[in-house]
Amino acid sequence: MDEQAEALNTEVKSITAKEGKYLTFTLNEEEYGISILKVKEIIGMMPITSVPQTPDFMKGVINLRGKVIPVVDLRLRFSMPAMDYNDRTCIIVAEIGDDADTILMGTVVDSVSEVMNIKGDDIEKTPSFGTDVDTEFILGMAKMEGGVKILLDIDRVFNSEELDMFGKVVS
Numbered sequence: 001m002d003e004q005a006e007a008l009n010t011e012v013k014s015i016t017a018k019e020g021k022y023l024t025f026t027l028n029e030e031e032y033g034i035s036i037l038k039v040k041e042i043i044g045m046m047p048i049t050s051v052p053q054t055p056d057f058m059k060g061v062i063n064l065r066g067k068v069i070p071v072v073d074l075r076l077r078f079s080m081p082a083m084d085y086n087d088r089t090c091i092i093v094a095e096i097g098d099d100a101d102t103i104l105m106g107t108v109v110d111s112v113s114e115v116m117n118i119k120g121d122d123i124e125k126t127p128s129f130g131t132d133v134d135t136e137f138i139l140g141m142a143k144m145e146g147g148v149k150i151l152l153d154i155d156r157v158f159n160s161e162e163l164d165m166f167g168k169v170v171s
Contacts, residue, residue, distance in 0.1 A: 019120035022115040071106035
């Protein structure tokens with residue numbers, strides 16, 4: 001197999017691996033999705049205890065049935081303007097990390113939309129925005145009726161130092 005055919009085969013496998021069920025949600029009027037396999041539950045807003053000396057996007061921790069879970073605001077993590085929380089704002093509790101080392105993390109989103117089955121044919125690779133823009137956390141772009149949904153690799157939204165900090169906050 002020549003190099004070009006091999007590269008195309010690798011790209012097809014990569015896109016096919018991304019197909020599946022995604023929980024879709026909104027942030028700043030844009031639609032995003034994360035793999036439903038990473039989602040543990042969706043809860044309404046609840047009191048968040050702030051933790052000193054943490055980044056602005058780290059809202060604090062919650063007590064979810066006796067378990068302390070760090071909570072981040074994805075709007076702030078993505079450098080979007082802050083928003084007052086309302087009755088549609090909720091926390092998606094997701095399992096972040098690899099099989100050997102995972103933590104539960106709450107992510108505040110504007111609203112949850114639906115669970116969608118997204119086919120590999122509907123997913124395009126992330127466009128290049130130049131060297132100054134980090135898009136490692138974007139799995140791809142799902143072409144849907146009426147627009148595009150940005151599919152996130154929730155494991156890559158936070159760097160290893162941030163994940164270490166979250167782990168220390170709850171340990």
